[in-house]
Amino acid sequence: MNTDTIAAIATGMTPSGIGIIRVSGEDAFSIASSVFRRKNNKPLTEYEDHKAYFGYIYDNDHVLDEVILLVFKSPYSYTGENIVEIQCHGGILVMNRILELCIDSGARCADPGEFTKRAFLNGKMDLSEAEAVMDVISSKNDLALKNSVKQLNGSLYRKITGIREKILYETAFIESALDDPEHFDLTDYPDRLSEKLIHILRELEILSDSFNDGRLLSEGVKTVILGKPNVGKSSLLNILAGSDRAIVTEIAGTTRDTIEETININGVLLNIVDTAGIRESDDVVEQIGVKKALDYARDADFIIMVVDSSEVLSSEDEDILEFIKKNDKKCVILLNKSDLGSVIGPDEIACYTNNPVITVSAKDETGIEDLKKYIIDVFSKGFIKYNDEIFISNVRQKEALSNAISSLLCVAKSITEKMSEDFYSIDLTAAYDYLGQIIGEQMDDDVVNEIFNRFCIGK
Secondary structure, eight states: OSOOEEEOOOSSOOOEEEEEEESSTHHHHHHHHEEEEEETTGGGSOOOOEEEEEEEEEEEEEEEEEEEEEEEEETTSEEEEEEEEEEEEOHHHHHHHHHHHHHHHTTTEETTTTTHHHHTTTTSSSSHHHHHHHHHHHSSSSHHHHHHHHTTTTTTHHHHHHHHHHHHHHHHHHHHHHHHHTTOOOOOOOHHHHHHHHHHHHHHHHHHHHHHHHHHHHOOEEEEEEEETTHHHHHHHHHHTTSSOOOOSSTOOOOOSSSEEEEETEEEEEEEOOOOOOOOOSSSSHHHHHHHHHOOOOSSSSEEEEEEESOOOOOHHHHHHHHHHHOOOOOEEEOOGGGOOSSSHHHHHHHHSSSOOOEEEETTBBBBHHHHHHHHHIIIISOOSSSOOOOOHHHHHHHHHHHHHHHHHHHHHHTTTTHHHHHHHHHHHHHHHHHHHHHSSSOOOHHHHHHHSSOTTOO
16 A cells, blocks of 8 residues: 555536645645645644644745645544645636645645545445445435445445354354364254354345345436337437437437436436337338347336327337337336327237336326326335345445355255365355455455546545
8 A cells, every 4th residue: 555645636626616635644734734824833733633724825935825724633534544635715726736736745646536545445444335435426316325325334334244243153163163073062063054044145135136226226227218110209208308309200210329318207317218119121220220229128127118099009019018028127108199099098008018008198298297106106116115225236246245145055055965064164264255355354456446446536
């Protein structure tokens, strides 16, 4: 780990009321003293910890800005090191100039995420809490924010640590019994261990199963609007987006490529893709658009199928309904163009699918509130049952959980096959180490660096 002193602008690089320059490291106070002055010239090392002081930033002998300076002494700071935060006026020029002065005085520019990385390496937070810092910053809805804050407060750390303690106890018992069989009886131990494994595996499987919900919380719901040409898919996207994102004409096949838009419906984040109309075509470009539409639909979490209710169901409609059924997708069927008079209703759709059906008119914007209510009910109350549970929200944590579960299943297999207790210990230790990866106790430096390189500079 680098022991030099780092500095960075911790606020956005846009004009604002306040800008913050953060300096962390052994020389933070001396660097700040070289640019910050008060009337009495009292040195920073004599200032009280966790206090704010008013003064001026000097560029040589000229006042650059009037600022508030915050002092955080090691180890009682975000990074565990000496930290100075300079709160200045939020002009881009003044923030950059103060940063330059700090660098000229001995600091270096911080790498992305280096402040939080130092907090992790100095034991101020575990790796799951460090990842939650970035999740809080990037949260796009209330549910994602709540989950990130819980992880930031150590909820995942406590859960993983508790499970690891159970595994460590069993590993230690086995090792002790093998070293000192006279004082440790292993006669009925395989049965006892098997019972304990059931409960541990259940805890881990609940965490692992939460990954999909956690992904939806943090990334949003992958949503595809599907239907044959000229049924009103693009009109629906424009209504949901509140702007003319897609070109709408009476000409079938206007949309040749995908159009993507992120829409927040009462805290439910939908990453919506409007696709080309599904139909047979000799047009090479349209064929590519149809293929892309189906590829997106296969990968989607949610499909909104739009049907022209003023016409009888066509073979293209039937093919799309069959595609949805075959791929087992969560879906809602919209019977659009109800303003033209409907010739098909929910009963006609029922013989093809059990998915809910909503009658709408994109032209008159009727039925849209029913669609929004359905989405809110499904994704904030049903599909994502948000309560006090912990949600895993990144692939790294999911992979570590999967590996831990696999190792414990190997222990269960060894018990079933009446193998030696030595085999139990090997796989229990592997599970313990995999879970340690989640909280950062068993990590390669390259992996740690990769995680923090995703952070913004200044955090």
